Structure formats: structure tokens, C-alpha cells
Amino acid sequence: MDSIKVGILMGSDSDITKMNKAAEILDHFGVRYFMTVASAHRTPERVIEIARRAEAEGWKILITGAGMAAHLAGFVAAHTVIPVVGVPMDSSSLGGIDALLSTVQMPGGIPVACMGLGSSGAKNAGLFAVEMLASFDSDLRQKLKDYRVEQKKSIEEKAAVIENQR
Numbered sequence: 001m002d003s004i005k006v007g008i009l010m011g012s013d014s015d016i017t018k019m020n021k022a023a024e025i026l027d028h029f030g031v032r033y034f035m036t037v038a039s040a041h042r043t044p045e046r047v048i049e050i051a052r053r054a055e056a057e058g059w060k061i062l063i064t065g066a067g068m069a070a071h072l073a074g075f076v077a078a079h080t081v082i083p084v085v086g087v088p089m090d091s092s093s094l095g096g097i098d099a100l101l102s103t104v105q106m107p108g109g110i111p112v113a114c115m116g117l118g119s120s121g122a123k124n125a126g127l128f129a130v131e132m133l134a135s136f137d138s139d140l141r142q143k144l145k146d147y148r149v150e151q152k153k154s155i156e157e158k159a160a161v162i163e164n165q166r
């Protein structure tokens, strides 16, 4: 079996539906991952343990999803040099703007790559992780190109259906 390449952490089990979009992409591309709940403020030691495990096992990318005063991405990034991709969750009464700013505005020195909000952001985090892995894997690069072709075909088919209805 392949080794784990990507870790997916989320601040709460309430983030699971959205963060599953990242997992679905990794499943599609056959990238092995570890997915769990770990909160920067409720279980900080657990987050540190996972960051240490990721380093020890040679995971390549960490995807984090968190909402509200979202410090999970930055907290994980503080404990590893593995690239961290943060997905702000649109789970608050502020619609996610709080999590977006918390995730994207890392002070210089500890980077976090911030995706868009919610499900689309999680899907893109999965794709971004695959793209990073594909930089060193030509089979994966070809699969990404095939995925784009399929996407294009799907839009063209939908466009044809709409045009034929008018």
C-alpha cells in the first residue's frame, strides 16, 4: 500500500461535510491520506502530535479546515515545515469572513496557502495538493490533465442541453 501523502485536519466534526470534498478529490486521484478532527484551541496537544507524526512519516502536504477564529492552519504551520493549505469554513454567523481573514493573514515567516471558503475551497485544497504532488509524479500530472478534459466535456455537454432547450 502507498504511504500517506496528505493529512486532512478539521477543527470540528461539524466541518466534515465540507472537508469531505478534499477527501473525494484525493480518492479520485488515488492519493492516500489521513483524515481526522483536531482543534487548535480544544485539543492543541493532539494537533502537535499529528504535526510530529506527519514529519516523522514523511507526509507531503497538510490540509486544514476550520471556522470562526480559525487558527488551526497557522497553529499546524507553526509545528512543521510541511506545506499547509488552509480552508476557511463558512460556519459562523459572519458567513466565514472571520475564518477567511484568520487563515489568509498569516504574519510573515510562517506561510499558509489559503483556499476559498467552504466546500469549493476544500475541493480546491484537494486539487492543489494533487498538483503539488504531481510536480514530482508524471502519472499524477497526466491524471490532472485528464481531469481538466473531463471537466471541459461536462460543461460543453451541459451547455448543449441548455442551448437545445431554447
Ligand code: RP5
Binding pocket: 010, 011, 012, 013, 014, 015, 039, 065, 066, 067, 068, 089, 091
Ligand atoms: C471551529 O469552530 C470549527 O472548525 C468549526 O468550523 C467551528 C464551530 O465548531 P463547533 O462548535 O461546531 O464544534 O473550531
